[in-house]
Amino acid sequence: MCLRLESVSKRYGEKxxxxxDVTLELETGVHGLLGPNGAGKxxxxxxxxxxxxxxxxxxxxxxxDVTEAPGEVRAVLGYLPQDFGVYPDLTAAEFxxxxxxxxGLDRETADARIDELLTLTGIxxxxxxxxRAFSGGMRQSVGIAQALLNDPDLLVVDEPTVGLDPxxxxxxxxxxxxxxxxxxxxxxxxxxxxxxxxxxxxxxxNDGELLAHDDPESFVATTDGxxxxxxxxxxxxxxxxxxxxxxxxxxxxxxxxVRLIADERPSPDxxxxxxxxxxxxxxxxxSREGA
Amino acid sequence: xxxxxxxTAVGVARADFLQRTRSRRFLVVLAIIAYIGYQLNVxxxxxxxxxxxxxxxxxxxxxxxxxxxxxxxxxxxxxxxLFFGYYVLAxxxxxxxxxxFDELLASTPVSDRAYxxxxxxxxxxxxxxxxxxxxxAALVNHAVHGVGPTDPVWIVGAVFLxxxxxxxxxxxxxxxxxxxxxxxGTLGNVTYFFGAVTLLSLVAAAFAGDDGxxxxxxxxxxxxxxxxxxxxxxxxxxxxxxxxxxxxxxxVANYGTGTIGGAMAxxxxxxxxxxxxxxxxxxxxxxxxxxxxxxxxxxxxxxAPRDESADIGVAGRLGRFVTSVFSRDDTTAxxxxxxxxxxxxxxxxxxxxxxxxxxxxxxxxxxxxxGHARWWYAGVALIAVVGLVxxxxxxxxxxIAAIWPLFVWSGMxxxxxxxxxxxxxxxxxxxxxQLLAEWAAGAVVTxxxxxxxxxxTVLDAGPEGAVVFVGAVLFVPSVAQALGxxxxxxxxxxxxxxxxxxxxxxxxxxxxxxxxxxxxxVGTATPMxxxxxxxxxxxxxxxxxxxxx
Numbered sequence: 001m002c003l004r005l006e007s008v009s010k011r012y013g014e015k016x017x018x019x020x021d022v023t024l025e026l027e028t029g030v031h032g033l034l035g036p037n038g039a040g041k042x043x044x045x046x047x048x049x050x051x052x053x054x055x056x057x058x059x060x061x062x063x064x065d066v067t068e069a070p071g072e073v074r075a076v077l078g079y080l081p082q083d084f085g086v087y088p089d090l091t092a093a094e095f096x097x098x099x100x101x102x103x104g105l106d107r108e109t110a111d112a113r114i115d116e117l118l119t120l121t122g123i124x125x126x127x128x129x130x131x132r133a134f135s136g137g138m139r140q141s142v143g144i145a146q147a148l149l150n151d152p153d154l155l156v157v158d159e160p161t162v163g164l165d166p167x168x169x170x171x172x173x174x175x176x177x178x179x180x181x182x183x184x185x186x187x188x189x190x191x192x193x194x195x196x197x198x199x200x201x202x203x204x205x206n207d208g209e210l211l212a213h214d215d216p217e218s219f220v221a222t223t224d225g226x227x228x229x230x231x232x233x234x235x236x237x238x239x240x241x242x243x244x245x246x247x248x249x250x251x252x253x254x255x256x257x258v259r260l261i262a263d264e265r266p267s268p269d270x271x272x273x274x275x276x277x278x279x280x281x282x283x284x285x286x287s288r289e290g291a
Numbered sequence: 292x293x294x295x296x297x298x299t300a301v302g303v304a305r306a307d308f309l310q311r312t313r314s315r316r317f318l319v320v321l322a323i324i325a326y327i328g329y330q331l332n333v334x335x336x337x338x339x340x341x342x343x344x345x346x347x348x349x350x351x352x353x354x355x356x357x358x359x360x361x362x363x364x365x366x367x368x369x370x371x372x373l374f375f376g377y378y379v380l381a382x383x384x385x386x387x388x389x390x391x392f393d394e395l396l397a398s399t400p401v402s403d404r405a406y407x408x409x410x411x412x413x414x415x416x417x418x419x420x421x422x423x424x425x426x427x428a429a430l431v432n433h434a435v436h437g438v439g440p441t442d443p444v445w446i447v448g449a450v451f452l453x454x455x456x457x458x459x460x461x462x463x464x465x466x467x468x469x470x471x472x473x474x475x476g477t478l479g480n481v482t483y484f485f486g487a488v489t490l491l492s493l494v495a496a497a498f499a500g501d502d503g504x505x506x507x508x509x510x511x512x513x514x515x516x517x518x519x520x521x522x523x524x525x526x527x528x529x530x531x532x533x534x535x536x537x538x539x540x541x542x543v544a545n546y547g548t549g550t551i552g553g554a555m556a557x558x559x560x561x562x563x564x565x566x567x568x569x570x571x572x573x574x575x576x577x578x579x580x581x582x583x584x585x586x587x588x589x590x591x592x593x594x595a596p597r598d599e600s601a602d603i604g605v606a607g608r609l610g611r612f613v614t615s616v617f618s619r620d621d622t623t624a625x626x627x628x629x630x631x632x633x634x635x636x637x638x639x640x641x642x643x644x645x646x647x648x649x650x651x652x653x654x655x656x657x658x659x660x661x662g663h664a665r666w667w668y669a670g671v672a673l674i675a676v677v678g679l680v681x682x683x684x685x686x687x688x689x690x691i692a693a694i695w696p697l698f699v700w701s702g703m704x705x706x707x708x709x710x711x712x713x714x715x716x717x718x719x720x721x722x723x724x725q726l727l728a729e730w731a732a733g734a735v736v737t738x739x740x741x742x743x744x745x746x747x748t749v750l751d752a753g754p755e756g757a758v759v760f761v762g763a764v765l766f767v768p769s770v771a772q773a774l775g776x777x778x779x780x781x782x783x784x785x786x787x788x789x790x791x792x793x794x795x796x797x798x799x800x801x802x803x804x805x806x807x808x809x810x811x812x813v814g815t816a817t818p819m820x821x822x823x824x825x826x827x828x829x830x831x832x833x834x835x836x837x838x839x840x
Contacts, residue, residue, distance in 0.1 A: 046714070049714070050840075051713075051714045051718050070840070071720055074718055074719060074720040075644065076643065077718055079714065079715065079718045081714040081715065083711050084711065085711025087658055087710050088662075089657070089658060089662040090654065090657065090658065090661075097654060098650075098654040100647065100650070101648070101654070101721070102715070102716060102721045102725060103643060103647075103719055103721075104720050104721060105642075105643065105645060106642060106646075106647075109638055109642070109645075110650075112638040113638050113640070116635050116636075116637050117637070120635050146715070148637070150643050151637065151639060151640035
């Protein structure tokens with residue numbers, strides 16, 4: 001299984017580009033799509049799922065041009081859009097039956113998978129409740145369930161853990177990892193630890209352009225030796241924010257423990273630490289903005 | 292305090308005005324208005340005095356001088372705002388609810404009064420833009436097509452004198468309806484339509500068969516002269532008498548396109564003073580608009596739950612209690628929500644092209660008929676009983692059966708977008724099948740309603756009666772779906788359908804009677820024409836889906 005994007009661009013109006021000249025090849029496993037707001041992640045996902053057409057470029061699924069033959073990818077696609085909606089007057093089970101019919105499942109398989117997925121996403125107790133009574137997190141669980149209904153070969157999930165509590169978030173991460181062994185999973189999120197925990201490769205988008213597509217280790221390795229931690233006086237924090245990209249801060253009795261990215265040791269007390277994906281992400285985006 | 296309220300209201304109005312006037316839909320509205328301005332100058336719409344001379348209906352219309360064009364343009368603007376203004380303006384509060392802005396607002400110190408006054412000001416601003424467009428279009432077109440000098444004061448003045456107070460009034464009514472739970476949706480759209488018809492009909496009804504001249508107009512008729520028909524009559528009546536001294540028709544001009552097959556005569560009117568009472572009338576409508584905006588603060592509830600099911604009433608709460616007694620304990624069940632990760636193996640999918648049209652159809656049918664108010668279901672039961680018994684007059688039962696499912700039809704086509712389901716549908720391998728399933732569900736509902744009402748006609752008239760039934764079943768759901776898909780709102784269908792239903796099935800105008808309310812429709816080409824329009828609309832819906840997919 002292989003999803004390949006060749007020089008894909010999407011332009012809105014005369015000057016605004018959603019994505020620009022993105023070339024990418026995704027094989028089985030979880031691929032994390034990272035980038036700041038407005039980077040073009042959702043646009044790229046809409047193109048891959050055939051909801052939007054690229055202005056230029058082509059998307060291939062197993063060698064078939066999906067712009068020409070969208071049915072090829074739709075038949076094997078599971079999709080959780082970022083702005084996922086439900087019909088409030090249907091129950092969870094009815095809504096999933098509806099999506100199962102849309103995805104072309106036979107009744108027997110649909111019924112079995114609806115039961116299983118409601119259990120897997122932890123909302124089986126609410127299967128016969130109307131969706132208008134669901135909380136945001138429960139609706140998101142329905143969204144995840146509907147995306148997995150047809151046992152998709154290509155699973156595209158846009159911000160799947162938004163609105164979920166930490167425990168549910170971990171469950172969804174585990175679920176995505178477990179289903180990814182024999183399918184292509186594209187996961188877009190702002191929550192870097194979600195990608196860190198699941199993705200075998202990371203694609204970084206910024207301002208519509210693909211900055212990097214690599215495995216997390218190599219991606220993180222580019223930040224080796226540039227991440228430091230130390231305790232700084234509180235009054236110095238503003239100055240540090242001006243000079244460096246701050247990865248995190250933790251309030252302590254003796255000041256603020258600062259984790260930052262710097263080309264040189266920022267303070268005699270600063271210790272060089274092992275970078276994380278979040279550090280690497282900030283480093284890449286920060287360098288780009290500074291450029 | 293007052294200054295603070297006004298300042299806040301202006302801030303709300305400015306943001307709302309910018310949001311609305313920057314939409315493409317608003318540009319379409321302005322384009323339609325500009326086109327109306329053209330049509331006025333080429334004589335498509337006229338201010339007509341009607342009389343019968345030797346058995347022939349004679350329509351008297353004015354020469355297109357600047358004052359006459361100003362007057363007819365003003366009347367048109369007023370009429371447009373009275374009938375369509377509500378539907379143009381109504382999206383403002385709904386947008387705030389849908390985008391969640393209302394929750395943000397609820398957490399601020401902005402008072403309901405300042406917020407609604409701001410919305411009212413924004414409404415009036417939008418109305419002013421529409422009237423300016425109409426006035427400019429009328430000015431330009433008069434310069435090209437009109438008679439005599441183009442007088443901007445007369446044209447622009449008339450448009451604003453008639454239009455602005457009507458806009459103020461409609462803006463106030465809109466806020467009251469949009470602030471009231473039960474009037475926010477289809478019921479409000481229907482109620483408003485009948486309210487507008489009633490307001491306009493008051494003037495016509497008062498003059499039915501009257502030939503007593505303009506001097507006999509009572510105070511209350513002047514007070515409810517919503518679009519200036521009475522004022523226009525007072526101003527132009529003498530000019531009419533100069534060319535038709537024996538005129539004995541109503542002293543107030545009608546408004547329309549003229550009588551088919553009637554004679555036409557013209558009179559020349561070069562302007563005059565507006566009657567003093569009309570300024571008071573306009574001030575009254577404007578002030579009523581402000582008053583209604585303030586009245587809207589009473590039903591408006593900034594803390595209203597977004598989830599409509601929370602307001603379930605006594606019967607609903609009783610139902611929940613009974614359900615809670617006889618169903619599993621949610622608290623216990625919720626334990627599985629927070630419990631250990633579940634290990635479960637999923638049933639493999641071997642066939643992703645197994646159809647499912649029947650299941651789609653069932654769910655689409657549920658979507659159409661669920662979620663309505665109890666009184667609506669009671670009405671359905673009543674229509675079913677009265678219709679099946681077959682004792683009610685055909686025109687009455689068919690008319691009612693043709694309007695009651697408006698609540699069902701108007702959701703078609705629009706629902707997938709409204710509930711943000713479109714990406715899921717488009718990215719599935721059944722994007723067209725969903726459309727057809729929705730259409731089939733709509734057709735079944737239409738067939739059920741019209742079936743119980745039309746069965747005596749079908750039995751009596753045989754195949755010709757069946758053609759009426761089939762034509763209606765093809766027409767209504769197709770047009771509803773196409774308009775919902777293309778306009779992405781339910782109001783386009785609701786308004787268009789209401790106008791058609793009012794003229795056709797309710798008033799028995801045979802060429803517009805798509806439902807066969809009058810037996811005269813049977814055997815004419817009307818049912819086949821509406822059936823053909825339905826098929827075209829179905830094609831338009833499929834075309835829209837092709838563009839989406």
